[in-house]
Amino acid sequence: MKFLNLNIEDLFDGNWLSGLEEIFRDHLWKNSPVIYVTKVASVVDIGGRVPVNPKDKEGVVVRIGGTANFSQDLRTLELEANQLRNRVPCPPDYKRTSAEYRFRRKNFLSDWCGFRLITLPERLDGEGMMQHHDLAFSPISLEEDSFDPPGIDHIPRRDFLADFLLSLVVPACATAVLLSALVCVMCCHHEEDIPSVQLEQHSSIERATNTLRQMASRRNLSSAASSRVHSRAGSPLDSSLPRPSRQATLKLRAVPPPPYSTAEVDV
Numbered sequence: 326m327k328f329l330n331l332n333i334e335d336l337f338d339g340n341w342l343s344g345l346e347e348i349f350r351d352h353l354w355k356n357s358p359v360i361y362v363t364k365v366a367s368v369v370d371i372g373g374r375v376p377v378n379p380k381d382k383e384g385v386v387v388r389i390g391g392t393a394n395f396s397q398d399l400r401t402l403e404l405e406a407n408q409l410r411n412r413v414p415c416p417p418d419y420k421r422t423s424a425e426y427r428f429r430r431k432n433f434l435s436d437w438c439g440f441r442l443i444t445l446p447e448r449l450d451g452e453g454m455m456q457h458h459d460l461a462f463s464p465i466s467l468e469e470d471s472f473d474p475p476g477i478d479h480i481p482r483r484d485f486l487a488d489f490l491l492s493l494v495v496p497a498c499a500t501a502v503l504l505s506a507l508v509c510v511m512c513c514h515h516e517e518d519i520p521s522v523q524l525e526q527h528s529s530i531e532r533a534t535n536t537l538r539q540m541a542s543r544r545n546l547s548s549a550a551s552s553r554v555h556s557r558a559g560s561p562l563d564s565s566l567p568r569p570s571r572q573a574t575l576k577l578r579a580v581p582p583p584p585y586s587t588a589e590v591d592v
Contacts, residue, residue, distance in 0.1 A: 328385050345387065366386045367383050402440065410438055
């Protein structure tokens with residue numbers, strides 16, 4: 326069975342288990358002389374979901390065992406629960422059965438979708454007759470706490486000193502090897518002197534490069550100046566004016582002499 330209003334620690338606090346056994350012993354399983362709890366587990370531990378609200382209970386699953394066959398009341402209760410399980414999903418609001426009020430009186434909120442009857446496997450004897458397993462049943466004692474935890478002296482101890490030293494020595498050795506290799510490379514490996522012939526070739530190439538750059542810059546300046554002169558000579562303002570001819574220029578330069586006066590002629 327599944328109960329929604331309890332946690333697994335609540336079930337062992339007080340008279341919850343004894344009250345649950347009383348319901349089966351007095352009402353549902355009267356033909357069984359012995360009623361006992363065989364399993365108690367949290368709903369979360371068997372695959373259920375944790376409640377969204379932290380204040381809600383997780384729920385518990387309880388198995389009740391007995392030494393006799395199932396009573397008619399239990400079989401009728403299973404038929405009622407099967408009608409609820411056939412509806413997928415199982416209805417969360419309507420989970421009432423004929424035995425609901427008996428559990429409500431003991432403050433048990435039952436989830437009848439999780440109610441099932443589990444029988445032990447049977448075997449055939451040599452004559453082909455059905456034979457039940459002869460198992461020794463022992464109820465759980467709830468009157469005294471017989472749990473004896475182990476002492477601290479019996480708990481095995483482990484020395485972590487070797488692990489601690491190993492975690493320090495190995496990285497330190499690797500770091501020392503890498504640093505030694507780096508120091509040897511930097512201090513012991515010197516660069517060879519460059520020969521004078523190679524230096525002279527390098528300087529001559531550099532001088533030739535500078536000379537070519539200067540000549541190219543001068544050529545660019547001269548071409549820019551000549552382009553400016555050509556642009557001024559071929560401007561549209563000069564080409565629109567008429568050019569004077571050579572004869573007109575000579576006529577302007579030859580000024581005629583002044584005329585003789587009459588007084589000079591009479592003399």
